[in-house]
Amino acid sequence: NVLLVLFQQDGKGKVSRVIRIGTRKSQLARIQTDSVAEKLKELYPDVYLEIGESRVDLVVHSLKDLPTTLPPGFTIGAVLKRENPHDAVVLHPKNMGKSLDTLPDKSVIGTSSLRRAAQLKKRFPHLEFKDIRGNLNTRLKKLDEKDDFSAIILAAAGLRRMGWDSRVSQVQLKVHCLAVFQGALAIEVRARDEDILEMVSVLHDPNTVLRCIAERAFLRRLEGGCSVPVAVHTEVKDSQLYLTGAVYSLDGSDSLKETMQTSIDSDNKVEEQVDERVQRVGVTANNMPGPAQDASEKLGLDLANLLLSKGAKEILTVARQLNDAR
Ligand code: DPM
Numbered sequence: 001n002v003l004l005v006l007f008q009q010d011g012k013g014k015v016s017r018v019i020r021i022g023t024r025k026s027q028l029a030r031i032q033t034d035s036v037a038e039k040l041k042e043l044y045p046d047v048y049l050e051i052g053e054s055r056v057d058l059v060v061h062s063l064k065d066l067p068t069t070l071p072p073g074f075t076i077g078a079v080l081k082r083e084n085p086h087d088a089v090v091l092h093p094k095n096m097g098k099s100l101d102t103l104p105d106k107s108v109i110g111t112s113s114l115r116r117a118a119q120l121k122k123r124f125p126h127l128e129f130k131d132i133r134g135n136l137n138t139r140l141k142k143l144d145e146k147d148d149f150s151a152i153i154l155a156a157a158g159l160r161r162m163g164w165d166s167r168v169s170q171v172q173l174k175v176h177c178l179a180v181f182q183g184a185l186a187i188e189v190r191a192r193d194e195d196i197l198e199m200v201s202v203l204h205d206p207n208t209v210l211r212c213i214a215e216r217a218f219l220r221r222l223e224g225g226c227s228v229p230v231a232v233h234t235e236v237k238d239s240q241l242y243l244t245g246a247v248y249s250l251d252g253s254d255s256l257k258e259t260m261q262t263s264i265d266s267d268n269k270v271e272e273q274v275d276e277r278v279q280r281v282g283v284t285a286n287n288m289p290g291p292a293q294d295a296s297e298k299l300g301l302d303l304a305n306l307l308l309s310k311g312a313k314e315i316l317t318v319a320r321q322l323n324d325a326r
Helices: 027-043 114-123 136-145 156-162 194-201 206-221 290-309 312-325
Strands: 002-009 015-023 048-052 058-062 074-079 087-091 108-110 128-130 151-155 168-171 185-190 230-237 240-248 255-263
Touching: 015 027, 027 058, 027 136, 027 156, 027 185, 074 194, 074 206, 087 156, 108 136, 114 128, 114 230, 114 240, 114 312, 136 151, 136 156, 151 156, 156 168, 185 194, 206 230, 206 240, 206 290, 240 290, 240 312, 255 290, 255 312, 290 312
Parallel strands: 015 058, 108 128, 108 151
Antiparallel strands: 002 015, 002 048, 058 185, 074 185, 087 151, 087 168, 230 240, 240 255
């Protein structure tokens, strides 16, 4: 664990509190953590930054990687504005100029995302999909230096953060559903640490928070995660939150997809008392209207229940069993 340490100083230059940011040692984790540390330094110029190793006060994650139920005592204290949420195709250099459509029959595409494989198998039946593991650096190396894969699919946001935009040959699947919260960063903090909660809460992007709550509520109800092909799409338009959710069989041949919407209008601008301890699907956003957050959580639940009533459970049970047997 690498730690970034922020010292919070009072007016006389006395250190009042040391704030430690934890990160993992992958390059993507470091880049993401540094970008949040930069933002915090801009907002709180009196703090300065050091690297050390010890107990941490906040951790920066890809929201996509956070389970819908966090360990007791922890909460998501900030959900940052979502970047490009799409998937991208990275080709083996020898395939330059090709696309998924024009790659030869039986070309092998690397992804370990069941969601990606299920959707792509259906759309590109001439291609084969195989697991590729490891962090982004490892995956790109496996692609470039061996002949196992013709292309791999990765999150566009991760590629951009790594500075690898030039390797993206197709930003994919605008019509497809996405991973729950691909492309957004979240800050995990102690649920009772009022100071840190307040400090990071200014980084909340209001629309992203509501979309996040709806998507996580949907995924939690379906008991989804990386081991089942579940996908979502959210959009905020004219004070309405739209949520599309889909479940797939592993080969994509069977699927269910529905859209619902709710009003997230908070015209009652009166400052409401928001209970400090209230979390919604692991998210704490005391500085935002409670009713809109409640409506977003309900939307996620309602959509999951609608899909369950149409047979989502059966599709997911079979997918889970097949995946476990692999
Ligand atoms: C999760 C999945 C993947 C990561 C599953 C999914 C992708 C796995 C794979 C939950 N976490 O997306 O359906 O491709 O084999 C991960 C990446 C990022 C965060 C890398 C990626 C990039 C930044 C972001 C791995 N976690 O998906 O290419 O998406 O915000």
